Amino acid sequence: MITRILGSTSNRFGFVKIISLTAMSSVVKIMRRIQKINWFSFAYDIFLLVFGAIISAVAIIIFMAPFNVTPAGVSGIAVILNHFDPRLPIGLMVLLGNIPIQILGFRMLGGWKVVVKTIFYVVIYSLAIDLLTPYLSNFDVGQDVLLNALVGGILGGIGGGLVFQAGGTQGGTSTLGRILQIRFGMPLSSTTLYTDTGVIVLAGLVFGWEGALYAIVALFVGGVASDYVLEGPSVIRTATIITDYPDEISSIVLDEMGRGVTAWTGKGMFTDQTHTVLFITVSRPQVNTLRRLVEASDPNAFMVIGQGHVAYGQGFKRIREE
Secondary structure, eight states: OHHHHHHHHHHHHHHHHHHHHHHHHHHHHHHHHHHHSOHHHHHHHHHHHHHHHHHHHHIIIIIIGGGTOOOSHHHHHHHHHHHHOTTSOHHHHHHHHHHHHHHHHHHHTTSHHHHHHHHHHHHHHHHHHHHHHHHHTTOOOOSOHHHHHHHHHHHHHHHHHHHHHTTOOOOTHHHHHHHHHHHHOOOHHHHHHHHHHHHHHHHHHHHOHHHHHHHHHHHHHHHHHHHHHHHOOOOEEEEEEEESOHHHHHHHHHHHHOOOOEEEEEEETTTTEEEEEEEEEEEGGGHHHHHHHHHHHOTTOEEEEEEESOOBSTTSBOOOOO
């Protein structure tokens, strides 16, 4: 009897010990993950998500919804529903519309790590729309619908660019497009086009086709503004030079401009002759200087100037550690 009691007690203590060790191991793993977090980068991403959400909300409240200019995605559907029944808050409709999409995203895109920033953005964005509407809905910005569509699209694009920069998405059709890409292997640009086109067609049926055209204008300038925020202004140029005097050109570029040169051997398929290909990255104001130096070193050189947005590395911007 005593032996059975002692054995039972020993088993219980062993079970408790296993649970305690498992819990301690989980806590240690969590603490290690917390220590690995770059808190400055984390706070910066949160700022971008919040700021982007507020800017996007202002675009809807002031420039788009009052003029029946439909934004893309779930926000556009929310604006249409609010047009039919003003008692339906746009922000709440955006939030409710995103719930099933984000559940799908959670299940099909890889769990919380993928959707957590998007969910955070959607919540802040929805709250910002409904909380700021009473204060901003009567803000007078004139009656020019085209101008309001342009400004609304630009602000929405800036907000979206900030969100993408933080590693999130604006939810809605952005997440749905990603799901369609994973599920059916369709290009992301095509899936987004299909989903946004559906919303714009719906806007045309509700607000008239002129309203749909305004929505297309807002969508286009929003995409341009988003790309500008993500990639920045085009401040660099890349030069590809085909020459038989690579040493002379490389030397004068290094000495006069302080720029590095990368070289490899190329073959002209028409002439069947071997030449040297040089690749150089310069700032936009240095293009004429480079052209002059190449012409002085090899008047017969073939040079192509390409456009770039930004360069990272020695002599240009430093790569920010995330």
